Amino acid sequence: MIEAEEFETVAETTRPHRLQRVLVLVLIAALMVLPLWVYPVLLMKLMCFALFASAFNLLLGYGGLLSFGHAAFFGGSAYATAHALKVWEVTPELAILAGVGAALVLGLAMGLLAVRRQGIYFAMVTLALAQMFYFFCLQAPFTHGEDGIQGFSRGRLFGLIDLSDSTVLYYVFAVVFVASIFAIWRIVHSPYGMILQAIRENEQRAISLGYSVQRYKLGAFVLSAGFAGLAGGLKALLFQFATLTDVNWHMSGEVILMTLLGGIGSIAGPIVGAGLVVTLQNYLATTGFPVTTALGATFIVCVLLFRRGIVGEFRHRLAVRRKP
Template structure:
């Protein structure tokens, strides 16, 4: 009886701690959303929109590497491809912005299906090299294709009216549209990761052979994760084309793929918020060092080396793994 009472008491304390941790995490989430809602009053809206687009791009990439264990060197193809598709649909076909973004997402998903179909047949460095090679093929396609306007890119893209009502040429309206897309993208990722499909992806990441022995079609799940990651990267790229009103070759270069890897590693692989933090750090450095005499790439490299040496799991990943992070109920994924 005493043991039963002690077990009941321990279980009660555990439930109370879990409830408190959930309340704290919800509080952090609400504070973060409130800060983003009022941010345009204190910071340049275009800078904030760029940060949100790249944060969503990094989260989409993290869905593949952090929860499936697949390192892609070609995610710029989906980000930049969607930017081209959206820009062309809005400017040349006069589509509304929401339809243009959806077209970009669809195009990125198709690209993801094609590239993923070939890439998932290999593992490790071979997978990464195939994604890089196919991404570079798409880069040269964008360089030569007529609709991309070559090295000039698609410029003067109109933002249009959202649902025919909201004028997105007003920076404040465009910011809140970008924020809404960012939040929706995070919710999709969260739901995907915490679904039965996402649980199987984690099992594949941890032990692929065991997942195969349990009867799961590993190639099917990998391809599904790849396409979902590509579509969400396309969502970020499509909105980015509207924010800056152009789409250029810079969006599809291998350097863009390297940047998103850097953002994810800095924040923390396998965490939902880590890539957001990493994207914020990289975009802020690029923005505020662009007008200084300091070379941005060198400073970013130094910051990356410092984070690798001091925060092996990434900044957010180390916090999750710390005593305080564990007390708040955070779970590091890797």
């Protein structure tokens, strides 16, 4: 039984504050001009992981379900997208669609099993199922084992727009990213999202109100898998390869850390967290300091000292100051 009330989530108001609206517009504007100064590939990588973490947060932050197996959707979709581009030679939007479709199917299969257990068992089941998928990817011929799928071109979007130019690709990514985050925000604030949060707060009461809790959880799991798949597909399109790294359990751990560090249960949290973790990884890669150790240490510090995450802590301070 998961005691969700102990989860330090951040309550969100349904209607966005005026300040928030302005902030969002400023951020979108920044997204449009940033590639003038920052290397676009890095920004696109950040967007992939920010979307991945947001998808994960949809499940943990709003559904209260900790999945340790999201790498399966991310990496599974990356493989499907890469395979569609390389072998079927379809246009990139169809390839991404194939990736998302694969993630949805995988999410449905894993979700059906996982929602049968709760709390920590849910986490262990998702981890084990994702590991099973990892072994499948290790042995299946179409993934090409240790080599992965590589050596394909990005193709032309809708058969028209050439994506080999990274500036063009950047704006495609930006549109998809903003639309996806908006979609997640809409889901969270829809009646469905409200019921999901009610289940997180008090599952027994939701059951007694007549909601079929397992179906709502499964729905959240599949949606989250779909968005994680979108992120994985975009990553495969960006780097033009799909490898075992994307389905490895380390990837599932990284996405948890991004969400935890940024703030569980807020829209901005996972984006901030993903930005920090990716930047940290990029920085450490140049110093030779072991990345895994740094991530582990960050995990420990987050869990022990600030469970609200950066965005959550910021909001908490703000709220405390508002009502003395």
